[in-house]
Amino acid sequence: MEISPASPCEQTNSGRLSTASRGKFPNGTTSSCAYLERKMRSSRLTVVGLGSLLGPRKPFGSFDRNRKTANNQHHGSCLVLEADRDEDMESVVTTGGVTWLNGGIWRDGETPAASATLFQDRGFVLGDGLFETLVVRRGQPVLWREHIDRLLATGTVFHFPLPVDFPEYAQKAAKVLLEYANEPSLQLGTLRITVTRGPGTTFGLDAPNEPSPTLMLRLTPTNRKSRAYPDRETAWIVDQPRIDTNSLLSGHKTTSSMWRILAHETARHHGADLALMKTLEGDIGEADTASLFAVIDEIIVTPPLNRGILPSTTRAFVIAELEAATRGLEERLIFPDDLDHAAEVFLTSSVAGIRALGAIDGRRLPEAVPVSKWLDTNYEAVDGHF
Amino acid sequence: MEISPASPCEQTNSGRLSTASRGKFPNGTTSSCAYLERKMRSSRLTVVGLGSLLGPRKPFGSFDRNRKTANNQHHGSCLVLEADRDEDMESVVTTGGVTWLNGGIWRDGETPAASATLFQDRGFVLGDGLFETLVVRRGQPVLWREHIDRLLATGTVFHFPLPVDFPEYAQKAAKVLLEYANEPSLQLGTLRITVTRGPGTTFGLDAPNEPSPTLMLRLTPTNRKSRAYPDRETAWIVDQPRIDTNSLLSGHKTTSSMWRILAHETARHHGADLALMKTLEGDIGEADTASLFAVIDEIIVTPPLNRGILPSTTRAFVIAELEAATRGLEERLIFPDDLDHAAEVFLTSSVAGIRALGAIDGRRLPEAVPVSKWLDTNYEAVDGHF
The missing domain is CATH 3.30.470.10 (Aminotransferase class 4, branched-chain amino acid transferase, N-terminal domain)
Structure with a gap:
């Protein structure tokens, strides 16, 4: 069965990349703190605002720590966020941090x-x-x-x-x-x-x-996404920006992440959850925030570090687990075509762990993912320590 | 005359890339706000600190707006900076903003x-x-x-x-x-x-x-650098990171500037003031924060926009000025060798204006820079407006 990428119209409903999702700057006409406070008390809606453009600069305290409001991120600044539904608010607010x-x-x-x-x-x-x-x-x-x-x-x-x-x-x-x-x-x-x-x-x-x-x-x-099919994440192989394998910047984690954001947004635009990123030579190096593994012809493969990819700690964990189990692993180039007949394609990262992809470029992947399930169980068992 | 790049030892004196320049995090043992205030009042030295690691979190006001202290950047946060000399302090503080x-x-x-x-x-x-x-x-x-x-x-x-x-x-x-x-x-x-x-x-x-x-x-x-020789800036042609001319990111101004920072730091490491950046194909696209022009065989040349360079407003101004004066301009690839026999090499940017380079890769450039001087005068005369 094919999974079609969402059309631009369908995308509108999720609020992504559409006119409806265009950001709002603080509204200069309505956003006095007192107004915002009344607004928040009177309804489930909250209002975007951080003081008015030329209005009073009155400091403002927390509304209610137990409510799902964003102002507690910005205590003292009068910033609250607008949302029509609780789900929208949850998508914006990080609580309990x-x-x-x-x-x-x-x-x-x-x-x-x-x-x-x-x-x-x-x-x-x-x-x-x-x-x-x-x-x-x-x-x-x-x-x-x-x-x-x-x-x-x-x-x-x-x-x-x-x-x-x-x-x-x-x-x-x-x-x-x-x-x-x-x-x-x-x-x-x-x-x-x-x-x-x-x-x-x-x-x-x-x-x-x-x-x-x-x-x-x-x-x-941490709010882990379910790894149970059919909720597995889907990926899109994006053409650019490409990984320059010779660049000193490749393989490092910096806050200059716009190139990863652009790849991610492009994948989302095609209806997928995340991006697989190519090198300038056309092989796939890594996902936008994770390392790539695949099971092809019963061999577990992953791109070598010289593809300009992050020397991921979880990637290293996976390789060590496979070696300990005397399970073969091959570090080699992975081209998009190679994934057409993969039994499993899975990503690894510290926070999300080991998770099998559900689809690539709209093509569904097999349901059985024994290798990634086994690895994820092992990773989940690892305790932390300093 | 050759200008040699500074050796690592010489670099130490400027505090760049040396052990002496390593940053200090707020010191947990000494940095109560009261301590900092006493310290600042008693000497020209100030102390790095932003509260203590586990200490009191007392809000703190401005020390003295007229003193060259950095705390006014961080009003209310107790952050002040350490400096042995006024010059060091000036290098950190942005005043009057x-x-x-x-x-x-x-x-x-x-x-x-x-x-x-x-x-x-x-x-x-x-x-x-x-x-x-x-x-x-x-x-x-x-x-x-x-x-x-x-x-x-x-x-x-x-x-x-x-x-x-x-x-x-x-x-x-x-x-x-x-x-x-x-x-x-x-x-x-x-x-x-x-x-x-x-x-x-x-x-x-x-x-x-x-x-x-x-x-x-x-x-x-704005504190313009003097453009009078020998204070003209010097450039270093860096090998990487390279400009990917096919990337959607090239030619845009984003805050993900680490690649430019890395190029800039590399040039500074070689004793130059700024970097000239190559494309993946080896031609020079632009400086780390400016557009590139050169006068070669009496023709003014500049790389075309398809080299992944910023569509600079000042570049456009320069081109329009040259056209208005029926002075020829050629948009073409510029390779490092092309600059060996340039009569002038100059950079253009909004804030720094049009300034002739003094040296590239340690090789001095001619003293007479009539074209860039003429253009700079024209640019300086432009009034602003909304």
Whole structure:
């Protein structure tokens, strides 16, 4: 059976890439804080606003931590978001998160310790940042050291001004964060570590002579997508942007992620959930945020790291598991045609784990996915530790 | 005469890419706000800190607006920067700036209208933003409409959720900003417009269904580098990252600028001021933040836009000036060897204007630069307007 990509009209209903989804800037005519507060109290609707263009700049507290409102992300700033349905609101709001930023720490809905004036930060204006995303399982980060090591390696390549004690500093911060967030709902979570080159001299490219990096850690509850068929994710092989396998930037996790966003949006435009990304030579390197594996002619294959792909910690875990089970693995180029007769195609990443794809370019993949199920079970059993 | 690139030891003195320049995170042992305040009052030194790791989270006001301290960038957050010399401090601090963010407006040193909690903004975590940088001359932005049009064009390519009334909205914001900043020191300034896809659902790539873009405008005094020889900037032709001329991302101004930063840092590593960037095919496309022109065999040449370069407003201005003066221009590929016998090589950009390079790859360029001087004079005479 074929899965057709959604037509532009169908896409409209999801609010993506359509006129209906065009963003709204704060409305200068209606968004006094008092107005917003009344509006929120009187209905399930909330209103986009962050003060008015020329209006009063009255600080504003949290409305209600237990309501599904976005203002608790922006405590003190009067920002709330508009939504017609609870589902829309859920798509915007990240609830229950805890943020650590340069020594300050707070839950969503609490007043930030620091005012977080990141507007001059090179991470914000230039994408001059590195990051790692880990899964937190039963209160501890999985593959912590591997992630920190990868961040350090990227920092070296990019002349990133990481302090010499970065690993210890980040670990201390993460422990503080995890302790602060000690709630049952955060026993399975996502921990994102973001480090930027900090405030810039100007908006030019010159890094400051005395850099003061920004470190942010944020922990949010993980909401895994079901891996049960037919809810498996679908992929689209996008033509560009392509991976330049010779680029120093390839294979690194930076906050300059626009090329991945563009690939992802293109896949979504074709009705798929995510993108498979080609190299300049036309083989598939990786998914937009995951590594690629396939079972072809009973051999498990994955692209080699020289395809400009991320040296993924979960990819390394999978390879080690296969070796431990004396199950063969072949690192080789994977071209789009190779996936036509794959028994399984699966992606691996820290947070989402090992998940089999349901379809590629609208063509459904087999229902039986024994290899990826076995690997996912093994990965899910891994406990975290520092 | 040859200009040798600085050795790694020489680089150390400038604080770049050396151990001495490694960043410092806020020091958890000393940085209570009260301590910082005492420290700042007692000496020219200031201390890096943003509260302590586990210490008090006391809000903190401005120390002294007239002092060269960085805390006024971070009003209320207790962040100050360490510097042994005034020059170092100046390299970090941007003074006299005015920021407009989602309806709030403030000068450096004033309390932000909004708390600017950008830590979940996709611009910060994913580089999911667009920007324009304009020069403000005698109180008005130069080539305003051209910059807005380019931002809109990029927004369309990247499915960016710009509101339909974005041009009017941005213009209104810019006018408010310019009026607020009405000081002689800002008669020549840099206006940066940054727009991001706003707060994200998660740290994944999925854009929110109901996007709420972030708009920031920031105006700072412009400090032009002297164009008089021997202070002319020097360039280094870097091998990578290369420009993929087929990529949709090439030729657009996004906040995912890590590839330009990496090229720039590589040039600085070789003792040059900026990078000239090659395409995958080996011709030079543009400088890291400027367009490239050269005078070769009495013909003015510049790479065509199909080299994946920015459709620069200043480039267009230069071409129009040359046409108006019936002075020939040839758009053609420029390879590194072509620059060996160039009479002039010059860069063009909105803020820095038209400036002749002093050297490329350590080889000095001729002192006489009549074409670039003529063009720069013409560009400097252009008045701004909305």
